[in-house]
Amino acid sequence: MTDDPTPLPTATNVHHIGVTVPDLDEAVGFFTDCLGARELYRKGPFGDDGDAMERRLGVHPDATASLAMLRLGPTANLELFEWDAPDADGETPRLSDTGATHIGIQVDDVDEATAAVEARDDATVLDQPRTNGSGPTAGMRYVFFRTPWGGYVELVEEPDGMPYTEESDDRLYGSAPSWSHRPDGE
Numbered sequence: 001m002t003d004d005p006t007p008l009p010t011a012t013n014v015h016h017i018g019v020t021v022p023d024l025d026e027a028v029g030f031f032t033d034c035l036g037a038r039e040l041y042r043k044g045p046f047g048d049d050g051d052a053m054e055r056r057l058g059v060h061p062d063a064t065a066s067l068a069m070l071r072l073g074p075t076a077n078l079e080l081f082e083w084d085a086p087d088a089d090g091e092t093p094r095l096s097d098t099g100a101t102h103i104g105i106q107v108d109d110v111d112e113a114t115a116a117v118e119a120r121d122d123a124t125v126l127d128q129p130r131t132n133g134s135g136p137t138a139g140m141r142y143v144f145f146r147t148p149w150g151g152y153v154e155l156v157e158e159p160d161g162m163p164y165t166e167e168s169d170d171r172l173y174g175s176a177p178s179w180s181h182r183p184d185g186e
Contacts, residue, residue: 016077022149024082028068037070060085074176092150102152110141110157122148136164
């Protein structure tokens with residue numbers, strides 16, 4: 001790792017993170033209801049065009065997919081995919097499995113946010129919020145929960161001035177004024 005990494009030429013920001021889900025309607029409903037996401041658009045099903053799916057996306061040539069693009073908070077776009085592929089295993093990876101994903105949501109009060117998730121019938125909170133006691137993120141509080149299909153979401157509450165800031169001028173993207181805030185008048 002270098003102190004001054006060279007960016008990808010012409011890169012400006014992360015456009016989206018993509019997550020595969022078993023049922024697109026269920027996932028869109030969950031993210032809009034539980035997390036306040038906004039559905040921007042849907043596309044699909046697409047596929048059935050020779051070997052294009054294999055060439056373009058590295059999946060089985062007979063695979064088809066549908067997608068929905070969601071806006072999570074002020075800066076994150078989440079692309080949800082539902083696949084119909086002959087070779088898909090259908091298992092949601094555990095956090096310890098290669099390729100597993102989770103979505104981290106910054107909150108002002110992890111206890112209050114956890115209580116809201118615990119009140120739902122379609123999510124499972126794992127353990128209780130924990131506080132990092134040492135290291136670069138000492139003081140950060142977090143908890144994970146499972147979505148109805150077994151995916152993972154992490155709720156994160158950061159203290160002011162985590163220890164990593166003492167050794168680096170770079171910072172994690174911080175809290176926005178609100179979940180519905182749109183930078184630059186979007």
